[in-house]
Amino acid sequence: xxxxxxxGGFWGDEGKGKIISYLALKDKIDVCxxxxxxxxxxxIYYDGKRYALHMVPSTxxxxxxxxxIGAGANIHIPQLLKEIRETNxxxxxxxxxxxxxxxxxxxxxxxxxxxxxxxxxxxxxxGPAIQERAKRTAKLANDIPDLKRFLxxxxxxxxxxxxxxxxxxxxxxxxxxxxxxxxxxxxVTSRDTSAAAVCSEAGVGPSNVDTVLVxxxxxxxxxxxxxxxxxxxxxxxIRQGWxxxxxxxxxxxxxxxxxxxxxRKVTKINGATEVAVTKLDxxxxxxxxxxxxxxxxxxxxxxxxxxxxxxGAPVTLIGTGPGALDIIDRRGS
Numbered sequence: 001x002x003x004x005x006x007x008g009g010f011w012g013d014e015g016k017g018k019i020i021s022y023l024a025l026k027d028k029i030d031v032c033x034x035x036x037x038x039x040x041x042x043x044i045y046y047d048g049k050r051y052a053l054h055m056v057p058s059t060x061x062x063x064x065x066x067x068x069i070g071a072g073a074n075i076h077i078p079q080l081l082k083e084i085r086e087t088n089x090x091x092x093x094x095x096x097x098x099x100x101x102x103x104x105x106x107x108x109x110x111x112x113x114x115x116x117x118x119x120x121x122x123x124x125x126x127g128p129a130i131q132e133r134a135k136r137t138a139k140l141a142n143d144i145p146d147l148k149r150f151l152x153x154x155x156x157x158x159x160x161x162x163x164x165x166x167x168x169x170x171x172x173x174x175x176x177x178x179x180x181x182x183x184x185x186x187x188v189t190s191r192d193t194s195a196a197a198v199c200s201e202a203g204v205g206p207s208n209v210d211t212v213l214v215x216x217x218x219x220x221x222x223x224x225x226x227x228x229x230x231x232x233x234x235x236x237x238i239r240q241g242w243x244x245x246x247x248x249x250x251x252x253x254x255x256x257x258x259x260x261x262x263x264r265k266v267t268k269i270n271g272a273t274e275v276a277v278t279k280l281d282x283x284x285x286x287x288x289x290x291x292x293x294x295x296x297x298x299x300x301x302x303x304x305x306x307x308x309x310x311x312g313a314p315v316t317l318i319g320t321g322p323g324a325l326d327i328i329d330r331r332g333s
Contacts, residue, residue, distance in 0.1 A: 001027045002210030003168040005195045008175030009266045011184075011222030013246065013253060014215040015278030017042030017051075017058040019317055020171055021324040024059035030166035031066045032059035033158050035201035036173030037074040037129075038102065039122040039189065041246070045322045056083040056093065057171050061324060066161075068154045071096040072191075072201025074129045075141060094152035096203075097142040102129040121224075127190040155203025162208050170209075172198040176266040177222075187226025195270040213317075214272040216263055216307070218283040221253035230256040241282050258283075258303075260310035267311040274331075275311050277304065278319035281326075289321045293328050 004023070008014045021044045023029060034057040041052040046061045055075065059065045067089055069075065075095065084090050106125030121127065132138040141147045161168050172193060177183045179193040191197065195212045199205065222228050223246050237243040237255035244253040267275065281288040284300040293301070296318075304315050318328040 001029075001167045002165075003162050003170070003204065003208055004211040004213055005170045005172065005198050005209055006213045006215060007172035007193065007195050007198060007270055009214045009216035009263060009270075009275075010175045010220050010259075011177045011228075012040060012174040013221050013223070013244070014175060014217045015043075015276075015319055016172070016215045017044045017053065018278060018319055018322070018324060019213070019215050019276045019327075020058035020169065021046060021061045022317070022327045022329075023169060024062040024065055025324060026329065027167055029059045029062055029065050029169045031068065031158060031161040032057040032169045032171055033068045033070045033154055033202040033204070034058075034171040034173075035070045035073050035198050036191070036193070037124070037126045038076040038079050039124045039126045040173040042171075042173070044324060046324045051087065053083055053087070055080040056087050056089060059169060059171070060087045060089050065092070066157070067093040068152070068157060069093075069095045069099055070154050070202040071098040072197075072203075073099050074102050074126055074133070075099050075147075076102045076124060077144065077146060081146070093150060094154065094157065095141050095147055095150040096154035097140065097151045099141040100129060100133045100138040101140065101144060102126060103139065106132070130190045158202055158204050159208065162204070168204075170198050170202045170204060176214075176269060177262065182269055184226045187224065195272075211274060212270055212272050213274045213276055214267050214270050214311075214313070215276045215278060216258070216266075218277055218279045218303070219258055220256045220262075223251050223253050228254050228256050229259055229262070232256060258307075260306060263307060264310045264312070267313055272311065272313045274316040275307060275313045276317035276319070277307055277315050280304075280318050281320045287320050289323075289326050291320070291326070291328055293318075293330055293333070296328075
């Protein structure tokens with residue numbers, strides 16, 4: 001497997017946590033670096049429990065995986081410590097000493113700013129924290145006594161793992177259409193969310209990456225303001241079974257059909273070598289919990305073929321249910 005980057009294809013909420021937790025268990029990931037920040041939650045259903053993780057890597061489900069938070073991330077200390085306790089990973093998680101800190105005043109600024117509210121900020125304070133990092137006045141993890149026991153050099157660890165042929169995964173957050181540079185500006189997040197940016201935040205050079213996996217849901221959702229091509233009314237979304245609420249904030253997600261032209265765009269910008277499609281069982285209920293491709297209906301197979309044609313990349317993983325192992329794995333087939 002080498003080094004794999006996993007990123008979101010649309011406006012986030014594609015099921016990256018599910019795909020990453022599956023890869024952790026199936027491929028026995030040795031090292032995972034999470035990037036991004038607290039304003040996005042990855043949801044994992046495993047061993048009868050539901051986890052919505054804003055900071056801890058989704059590979060925690062594999063108990064031999066070294067969990068890391070990259071230098072380009074932004075840490076919300078109370079949330080990080082809470083998740084470390086909930087997942088019982090204190091002995092195997094590391095935080096880069098140059099990771100920047102979200103302070104209480106950042107959240108207050110975020111929540112009170114009229115422009116941020118209009119865009120649809122989550123209110124965690126990520127944008128103001130990134131502003132401070134850009135001004136070179138931010139506090140870093142190295143400045144925080146409560147984090148001393150976790151401090152490490154993440155780039156050094158990740159590259160050493162790659163050099164010794166261990167399996168490494170770089171976990172992106174949100175989705176390309178929320179990218180500060182490539183998304184639906186100004187209704188975007190405060191950082192780039194592309195595969196290239198994930199590598200940069202983790203401290204891994206692009207030539208060390210073997211696989212770029214773009215995760216797309218079988219229908220599109222987005223939270224907050226901004227254009228959503230083909231958007232359905234809430235009533236229609238409920239009828240289709242597409243209505244969702246965000247795992248991190250509880251906010252309602254807006255819904256639209258899968259957009260093949262957008263899928264082509266996001267796979268090109270990310271340099272995708274593979275695509276994962278999640279929630280196929282919502283679009284085609286008879287595919288629920290299928291684990292073999294031939295169990296899918298002809299209609300479901302045709303949809304997967306259309307995704308492959310649009311993106312120019314093979315659909316290697318197909319989500320057919322909420323559980324971490326509800327997956328059709330076509331790699332090597």
